[in-house]
Amino acid sequence: MDKLKMHSPDLSQENIAKICDLFPGCVTEARDEATGQLRLAVDFDQLRQELSDHIVEGPQERYRLDWPGKREALALANTPVAKSLRPHIDESTDFQETKNVFIEGDNLDALRLVQETYLGQVKMIYIDPPYNTGNDFVYNDNFTSATTEFLESSNQKDSAGNSLVANPTSNGRFHSDWLSMMYPRLKLARNLLSDDGVIFISIDDGEVQNTRKICDEIFGSDKFIANFVWKSRQNIDNRTTTGASVDHEYVLCYGRAIRGSERKIEQYTNPDNDPRGDWVSANMVGIATADRRPNLHYDLIDTATGINYGCPTMGWRYDRNTMARLIQEDRILWPSSPEGRPRRKAFLSELESEFTGFSTILGSGIYTRDGTADMMALFNERVFSFPKPVALMKKIVEQATKDNDTILDFFAGSGTTAHAVMAQNAADGGNRKFVVVQLPEALEKGNREQKTAYDYCHGIGKPANIAELTKERLRRAGKAVLEGECHPDWNRDVGFRVLKVDTSNMQDVYYRPDQIDQKDLLATVDNIKPDRSPEDLLFQVLVDWGVDLTLPIKRETVQGKTVFFVDGSALAACFETGVTEELVKELAGREPLRVVFRDNGFVSDAVKINVEQVFRQISPATDVKSI
Template identity: 60%
Template structure:
């Protein structure tokens, strides 16, 4: 019976395996510092494989570089021994919701997501620290190799401090910020779907560096747009140079070729441009020019009423003679109210696209502004408790463009939880069933802050309360008839692995230690804790419904009916194994030392081979 690895994947090993598949001669075995053999890449040989001329050594090339970049890449690929632990008390509609709120470090979360959400997230919207010199960034430790990182990740951080001030006096001011973003964006790209899109909000200070960073991670050809969002509607006359009224939103696709964005619905002003003054049978229309800026035909055309039309100087005909004749005969040419004006084509609303293409400037009256975001929080009795929140309409615009029903939306710098409220509101409008995943570090609120005075000790707790209140408010609206009204969220908290240290470094165990290492699971962990680590390790959706049953006196979890069956109790008998096999689950997992005897443990695979041969069997 195979064991689950119980840690996030080692992306370096996976990348080496991919290179070996393509270039077997470029991967060889070498001994590491401990003498253990492992696969390594012969980079000199790989460079030669990828070049049509003799490679002599390093050369200057066009790229963004900074101190710490290689370390950031290494730590993005390194595995961690951490897990999600469910928190039912913090959750809302734990059993039925499809939404997730992850409390913990977003780098850890993205690593744990690599199995479960690989290629599944349709849209990411993040509002990271802008690196203004006054905000905080994550303090990542890039000093260890993969094995050390895996071991150290299973030990609690005694200080609990993961954020540090990044003042502009720091000698690595831009470098530290870029390292933070680079590692997270590398992991985020992995979990984006093939047609996935990421929106990143940023200001002028780091937009140049962020764009070069994203060009490297996503590919410059996959830049969709640099959107300008008008975040303020008033002018700051006390500004020294210019009144800062905008932010940037960089939009990248995982693979732009083959994907497309949705159209935006026409607003009232755009619809008002259509009318039907002549009662045409095709319905409302608006007049559009018959000429175009490019073409080859600039000759005149005479209509049935005798009016001769010639494209204006420097322009060309949009239609040939046959098309103009057909439109003229069908009453699709407009000559003005008196019938003598310059002819135009009647563009019927019934024949044009069901919406309009987005533009790269998003004005505040369409997508909201900073003051509107503050007022939204006030309406939830949370005014003044968050710094620089985003308006929900801004994220709703991204949702309309990039997502449809059932799509997963991720925000791993979730802050005040605006993305969750935006998903609730847009689902209520169009009846879709988008699902969100928010990730927020439980950063302590300042002791003198308004949030602390209201009883919120950390930002994650405050954000969860915002999501609860926002969901309740959206439920007050009637909403679309197909709206499923899922305004809940399942809270999962990142913690060290459920497995004892001996599980990850058995080579360091002495005979004396064996007496105290009877169980490889930490004593403070519950069966449901174990279940969620198994779900993450096996790549099973973390929001699937979970049913708990007692079978032959043992607790058994059934995930999404028969997607997975798990029993972590001790004393598992052959009769229980046979009964579980009768359910024919896709996957089944037991504790390695949970069987009543070694004979039962040995017979498990044989029993399932006879009664449920398609079941994948694992142990922890």
């Protein structure tokens, strides 16, 4: 019986497999210096030659963004991590029914853990990362450890791997550290986007150019949609030292397309009862001079009245032949005076789309103070500094998503994205789902800007960290949305499952059995850590198998043992000991798609050996694994 790997996917090996499909001659085998095991490896010299139409003799200069630590950042994105997502039902809201997820922990770990769960399924990503102003913090990722060292250290809580560190402008790696923090996260995020998915990134002048360059590299420059400008400040900054009041922020957008603004179809009418339906008067004046487009410059005459309307300075929009056809089809509106301009009937029924362009000037009349007002309405205190307004995020959500789409925000912060998803669902009847990630960044009582938030957390009996505030905001926001006007088609889902990034549920022996001494064998008979619950094991199995983390879970007693059934027959899991052949046969009779047992959970070796045979006979389509 095969064992589940119980760590995030090794993306480097998956990428090599993709190269092998395209260029099999460029992939070979090499011995891993750390483990001594054979692994697939790329012959980069051969690959360079495959991608060139001339002989490649050495590295070539090319246009790209480089910085100290880039290769390490890329390796970090590809490195598997042996961690888990542990469910916390007591901190969740409507755990059994909700389709929303709140992940507490380092977003790099979270993104690696959900690679298979949300692969190609996220319609929209929005992030509001640290702006790298010199006063904020960046994630202190470990870029110096080797892959094997990282995998070992990822089995235990490592504050250096999860903490935030100051990044002052005096730091010689000021931009490099920020780019190294962003690059692996965006690389992993790209894998989660659907083919028609869109990513939005809020950023300021300090890193907008670098952000665009790494997005060009990761998502493709051809996927650039727009660099939206949001006038975030309503009043002039009187504290400016340069004389310029910086009143804006940017929202970079990459993907295939956004929806666009709704056309104002109420302006279409049919005053003359035209059988072709409602229409609007459209301009026919051109935009080219006579020397550039002489075929568009001619006198336009109404043959019915003989009135000559002449030719505009910039000519007409259509040439003579097209204009003659429009006249024949009775689409021209002729003024009664020669000084008037003929116009064209544009019919509503002939519109190619009900949408038109969405302005790159984003959120007119929506300011940062509106985000503060949103928070005050929920908390009656300023527990977050400069939160994004819900109204702004609703516009973004509306542009990129609909119906049952999934939205991801892995810098959740104040929780505005999740709040906006709930609010937009209530407005239009969609059933969008959110996945948000937030690090439990500690609040400091002595920090004047954090004191209000610190005191608030203690006042409600919660640990003083950002993640606790985010969860509390979502609880209050959900309640407020339900108390307002709700679309009848909305499923009214304002809950969320809380999952926390933690060390693996498995003992070290599970990952490195070759390093266990004989004297330690008795202590490692059970490869599962003693403090982990069956629910902890279930969710690590869901992550490992790439199963939806919000599917309904039913707990049953079968043959005296606790068995979890996920979404009916999607997965059956029994982590108890003393599993008998009768239990195995009963589970096989239910024909689940997947089934998992504890490796040492069988009543005898004979039962363990026969498990796969039983399922082959009764339920051959079931995938059988153990942990």
